[in-house]
Amino acid sequence: xxxxxxxxxxxxxxxxxxxxxxxxxxxxxxxxxxxxxxxxxxxxxxxxxxxxxxxxxxxxxxxxxxxxxxxxxxxxxxxxxxxxxxxxxxxxxxxxxxxxxxxxxxxxxxxxxxxxxxxxxxxxxxxxxxxxxxxxxxxxxxxxxxxxxxxxxxxxxxxxxxxxxxxxxxxxxxxxxxxxxxxxxxxxxxxxxxxxxxxxxxxxxxxxxxxxxxx
Numbered sequence: 001x002x003x004x005x006x007x008x009x010x011x012x013x014x015x016x017x018x019x020x021x022x023x024x025x026x027x028x029x030x031x032x033x034x035x036x037x038x039x040x041x042x043x044x045x046x047x048x049x050x051x052x053x054x055x056x057x058x059x060x061x062x063x064x065x066x067x068x069x070x071x072x073x074x075x076x077x078x079x080x081x082x083x084x085x086x087x088x089x090x091x092x093x094x095x096x097x098x099x100x101x102x103x104x105x106x107x108x109x110x111x112x113x114x115x116x117x118x119x120x121x122x123x124x125x126x127x128x129x130x131x132x133x134x135x136x137x138x139x140x141x142x143x144x145x146x147x148x149x150x151x152x153x154x155x156x157x158x159x160x161x162x163x164x165x166x167x168x169x170x171x172x173x174x175x176x177x178x179x180x181x182x183x184x185x186x187x188x189x190x191x192x193x194x195x196x197x198x199x200x201x202x203x204x205x206x207x208x209x210x211x212x213x214x215x
Contacts, residue, residue, distance in 0.1 A: 004035045008043040011075065015047035016054075018067025020074050027078035037082035041110070044072050045201070048106040052151075052182070055104075062103065069106055076113045083117035092212040095138045096147035097125035098181075099162075101155035107181055107201075108149040114201035115147075120208065131162035138175050144215055145208055148194075150181040159192040176211040180204055 007029060014022040030040050051068045054060035094115055098108050105127045115122050123141050125133060138146050150156060159179070166172050178196040179189060180203075189197035195211055198204035 002029075004033075004039070007033075007035065008039060011040055012043045012047045012050075015044050015068055015071045015075065016050050018064060018071050020067070020071045023071035023075040024078065027075040031078060031082055036084075037079040038084055040075070040079050041083060041114070041201075044075065045110060048072070048110065051106060052104070065104055065106070069109060072106065073109060076109070080113050080117055083114070091119075091121075092145060092208065092215075093121040093123065093141060093143040094145040094147050094208060095123045095125060095134060095141060095143045096149070097129035097134060098127040098149040098151070099155050100128055100130045100158050102150055102152050102181070103127050104151050105149075107151065111147065111149065111180065111198075111201045111204050114205055115208065118205045118209075120205075131158055131165055134162055135165045135169065135171070135175075139169075139171075144174075144176060145211055146175060146177050147204065147208070148177065148179045148181075150179060150183045153183040156183060156188060156192075159188075159194065163193050176215065178204060178207050178211065 007026060011023065011026045014026055030037065051060060051065060055065055096108060096112060098105055112122050112124050123137060123143060125137050134146050134148065166175060176195040178198055179194050180198040184197065186197045196207040198207045
């Protein structure tokens with residue numbers, strides 16, 4: 001029988017290569033053999049980093065990223081019910097998306113799956129999302145949290161527009177904000193007046209729960 005490590009490495013490769021059918025088959029095998037879905041998620045995070053690096057080196061193009069994202073989503077559909085994340089003590093709804101100018105959704109997709117596994121309601125508004133769409137959707141969905149993914153440094157200033165919109169609509173404190181992604185940091189959070197910074201998907205669950213508990 002194949003060992004867990006070998007199967008996880010196969011999953012990594014299937015996501016990097018954008019092989020949707022293979023990723024789905026491996027995810028099913030992981031579930032059938034009662035291997036850790038959390039370890040599988042971590043392996044897909046590694047695959048995401050590999051894809052990002054290939055894109056930065058111009059070895060991968062948008063079409064390759066889309067294929068990898070699709071392979072990852074298919075694997076997530078199977079693994080998601082088996083992810084072991086501490087349930088959210090506080091019920092809440094999160095609107096999440098990649099900020100305007102950010103067309104990669106790989107990291108966001110992992111965060112979405114992890115938040116859902118933690119028992120939170122998540123509204124995924126996709127990629128290249130304007131500050132207005134974030135705020136309008138949060139109001140419409142009666143969400144307490146806006147989660148913003150940023151992987152392109154040049155787009156960070158759009159955070160200022162988002163915070164200004166919340167101020168104008170007198171929603172500061174009512175709707176909390178959390179940022180994440182390779183282009184941002186704790187310093188970014190402080191500079192733009194964002195409520196929380198999450199370094200990865202697991203940290204995002206923790207920060208969202210803290211924000212909800214303090215609402």
